[in-house]
Amino acid sequence: MAIGQSLPTNERGWAELAVATLCPVDDLSGIEAQSRLPGSWLVEESRHPADGEPGIVTIRLALPGADEIGIERRQAAGRLRQFRASYFARIGDELAPRFLAIADGGCTIQSGREIRSVEPPWLYLDQLDGDLTTLRWSETLQAPWPDGSDPGGVRVALVDSGLAYDMNLFRDRLARDPKGVPLGFDYWDLDPWPYDGDVSRSPFLPIRHGTAVASVLVREAPEATLIPFRYPRPDMSRMADIVSDAARAGARILAMPLGSNRIDDWNAFAAALAQHDILAIVSAGNDGRDIDRNPLWPAVLPLENMIVVTSADGFGRLAQGSNWGLDSVDIMLPAENVPIIDFRGASGTASGSSYAVPRLAALAARLLQREPSLTIDQLRERIFARATPSPFETSPVVAVGWIPDPSAD
Numbered sequence: 001m002a003i004g005q006s007l008p009t010n011e012r013g014w015a016e017l018a019v020a021t022l023c024p025v026d027d028l029s030g031i032e033a034q035s036r037l038p039g040s041w042l043v044e045e046s047r048h049p050a051d052g053e054p055g056i057v058t059i060r061l062a063l064p065g066a067d068e069i070g071i072e073r074r075q076a077a078g079r080l081r082q083f084r085a086s087y088f089a090r091i092g093d094e095l096a097p098r099f100l101a102i103a104d105g106g107c108t109i110q111s112g113r114e115i116r117s118v119e120p121p122w123l124y125l126d127q128l129d130g131d132l133t134t135l136r137w138s139e140t141l142q143a144p145w146p147d148g149s150d151p152g153g154v155r156v157a158l159v160d161s162g163l164a165y166d167m168n169l170f171r172d173r174l175a176r177d178p179k180g181v182p183l184g185f186d187y188w189d190l191d192p193w194p195y196d197g198d199v200s201r202s203p204f205l206p207i208r209h210g211t212a213v214a215s216v217l218v219r220e221a222p223e224a225t226l227i228p229f230r231y232p233r234p235d236m237s238r239m240a241d242i243v244s245d246a247a248r249a250g251a252r253i254l255a256m257p258l259g260s261n262r263i264d265d266w267n268a269f270a271a272a273l274a275q276h277d278i279l280a281i282v283s284a285g286n287d288g289r290d291i292d293r294n295p296l297w298p299a300v301l302p303l304e305n306m307i308v309v310t311s312a313d314g315f316g317r318l319a320q321g322s323n324w325g326l327d328s329v330d331i332m333l334p335a336e337n338v339p340i341i342d343f344r345g346a347s348g349t350a351s352g353s354s355y356a357v358p359r360l361a362a363l364a365a366r367l368l369q370r371e372p373s374l375t376i377d378q379l380r381e382r383i384f385a386r387a388t389p390s391p392f393e394t395s396p397v398v399a400v401g402w403i404p405d406p407s408a409d
Contacts, residue, residue: 160210
């Protein structure tokens with residue numbers, strides 16, 4: 001920037017300036033970035049891996065007025081592959097993501113993302129062309145609950161990345177209170193709108209998982225109603241609150257296509273689930289490992305009111321990449337190339353133990369619909385009674401067996 005030239009006045013300008021001044025610098029360090037980006041000072045720098053040639057370099061820089069810009073260099077063998085500049089606005093004690101510019105290895109901006117608030121709780125993610133102005137398309141990040149009334153039926157609490165509940169597929173399938181307000185909560189952002197979006201990778205590149213999972217559940221349990229919860233990635237101790245909220249809302253089934261490698265994430269969940277008359281259907285995970293030997297939580301927890309499920313193909317063979325465990329995993333069932341509807345409303349297919357969860361939860365919901373007085377122990381027995389030995393696995397890989405067709409009545 002030339003002497004006397006004014007600093008950028010908006011998020012787009014700062015992102016463009018960061019790309020122009022920092023992207024061309026080989027082996028960029030935090031101190032070098034601070035010296036080259038006018039008005040900035042270094043907050044944090046990290047390199048992954050820490051030893052040897054880094055593949056990802058991230059740098060946080062504070063800007064005048066306490067906003068921040070984040071830099072991410074993705075490189076291989078020392079050669080730049082992608083450069084990202086993300087703008088975050090300071091709102092009180094929080095930093096809110098606002099704008100992202102993505103450049104290629106030649107430092108040419110190829111695309112952008114802008115998070116746009118219209119009227120709370122509406123929130124949009126705009127996909128931009130390389131000029132950072134031309135709009136390609138917009139995605140919903142948050143929306144108000146749709147109007148409607150409670151449809152009745154067995155209530156299933158879905159704990160996932162959230163739900164695109166404004167889609168026609170779901171708006172009439174939401175469990176509601178006596179005033180017609182849908183039940184559910186966003187335990188990630190701690191607000192009432194659990195809209196689909198896992199932003200752990202990036203707030204500008206959300207992963208939409210919950211909607212696809214829910215589409216399987218509502219197709220195979222057409223009389224069930226949903227209570228969506230967005231899981232609490234920032235503080236997993238809130239899982240205890242989800243269990244309690246689900247039980248208070250009348251859920252008999254808790255569908256959980258998620259897990260982690262940290263036992264500490266699940267202590268509160270285990271204590272809460274043990275106190276409630278609710279059946280948790282939990283994913284075994286998709287790491288291609290024996291979780292008896294290499295644990296994944298909460299799947300390995302010894303809880304009587306939990307069923308752990310993994311994916312098989314249509315012939316009863318454990319699906320490639322799906323986890324197993326003769327002690328920890330109860331059921332396997334076909335969950336490869338399962339038809340789904342994604343958050344855009346587009347049809348597709350998906351595979352893995354995440355999609356075994358809604359198939360088994362739907363079976364549980366249909367059983368309860370027919371026999372509402374079933375206890376959780378009786379419900380587990382009904383489910384386990386449908387399992388048979390796999391005709392293709394020469395030795396057992398799960399504790400109970402294979403359910404060839406969980407949608408069959």
